[in-house]
Amino acid sequence: MVATRERSLLPTEEPLSLLRKDGAPVTDSPLAMPDDDVLLELHRRMVIGRRFDTQATALTKQGRLAVYPSSRGQEACEVGSVLALRSHDWLFPTYRDSVALVTRGVDPGETLTLLQGGWHLGYDPYEHRVGPQCTPLATNTLHAVGFAHAARVKGEDTAALVLLGDGATSEGDTHEALNFAGVWRAPVVFLVQNNGYAISVPLSKQTAAPTLAAKGVGYGVPSVLVDGNDVAAVYAVVREALDSGGPTLIEALTYRxxxxxxxxxATRYRTSDEVAAWLDRDPVDRIDAYLTARGLLDAARKAEVAAEAEDFAASVRAKLNVDHEYDPATLFEHVYATPTTHLREQAAALAEELA
Known part of the structure; x- marks a missing residue:
């Protein structure tokens, strides 16, 4: 069970955690360890998520995807936060959060439609309660706040989780979203996956703040700093934030x-030693070591989860290895409910050129 802590506008100086990098439990953590069945599911979903990620990366190299932003190393953020959601809550992801989408139950083929170059949104957002994957930085923060505020106005018990990177915190949309969330007390959780770089720009060139979480005080939004490679801690703080009924800014320290x-x-802006240091803090290995030490995860269960992950990867290959015929005319569909004059003219011009 997740303990109820006193919510503070200021984050702790050190990131909250439940598991050390070697999998040993943190004995003095203010967070309560999730139940064993939750921990086992967190481990299972991270193993599957990582295999999905490596498969998508391979398919990109084979030309089956136009582009793929890997989230290897950030599985604890994506899986931990998504599994903390209640079934009626909503997720607002970014382009790097495909693992979060499949964890939420979105079909992997539909998840990758955007990155394959097909429809911008390949899944039904209402079926899964997942907003469109956001490619422009930080625009999904405003979507989440508006959605959460509207839900509260309508009397619905619905919260929103919005995922963003450290680079998105430099955008004006994030400022506006946090400001509105604080004023309206909107039930929205901002989870910043701080992986150290906005593409090649290090965090030190983005902000002089001691932490990104520290920015919450300026908006009157309670803030949390958490070890983003500790899936148990991520789950605990996100669940606690969702249960609060108001806004929360969470900075999760992780690495891409x-x-x-x-x-x-990436070799142009970071060293191999830096990457190796973060490989030593691998989120999947950490929960694996903890569960193994407690006797909850044995060789048989590991093999079972690994086989399930391989089957999932095979299903991704099967979906992505099908050649589709695309009609260029569909470019103009679903742009507006009623096509504008300019849109009709462009569609007609394309049809004439193709003819």
């Missing part, structure tokens, strides 16, 4: 192991 996308050369 792979390049920004397949078009990025």
């Amino acid at each position: 192991i792979e390049a920004h996308t397949n078009a990025d050369d």
Whole structure:
């Protein structure tokens, strides 16, 4: 069970955690360890999520995806936060959060439609309570706050979780979203996955604040600093924030192991030693070590989860290896409920050129 702590506008100086990097439990943490069945599910979903991520990366190299932003190393943030959601809550993800989408139950083929170059939104947002994957930085923060505020006005018990990166905190939309969330006391959780870089720009060139979480005080929004590679802690703080009924800013310290996308050369702005240091803090290995030490995870269960992850990867390959014929005319569908004059003219011009 997650304990109820006194909510503070200021985050702790050190990130909250429940598990050390070697999997040993933190004995003096103010957070309560999630139940064993939750921990096992967190482990299972992270193993599947990582296998999905590596498969999507491979498919990009094979030309089956136009681009893929890997989230390897950030699985604790995505899986921990999504599993903390209640069934009626909403998720507002970014382009790097495909693992979060499949964890929420979105079909992997539909999840990757955007990155394949097909429809911008390949899934039904109302079926899964997942907003469109946001490519422009921070615009989903305003969507989440508006949605959460509207839900409260309508008397609905619905909260919103919005995922964003450290680079998105430099955008004006994030300022506006946090400001409105604080004023309206909107039930929205901002989870900043601080992986150290906005593509190649390090955090030190983005802000002089001691932490990104410290910015919450300026908006009257309670803030939390958490170890983003500790899936138990991420789950605990997000669940606590959702249960609060108001806004929360969470900064999760994590790291992107792979390049920004397949078009990025990460060796130009970070060293191999830096990457190796973060590999030593791997979120999947951490929960694995903890569960193994407690006798909750044995070789048989590990093999079972690994086999399930392989089956999931095979299903992704099968969905992505199908060649589709696209009609260029569909570019103009679903842009407006009623097509504008300019849109009709452009569609007609394209049809004439194709003819």
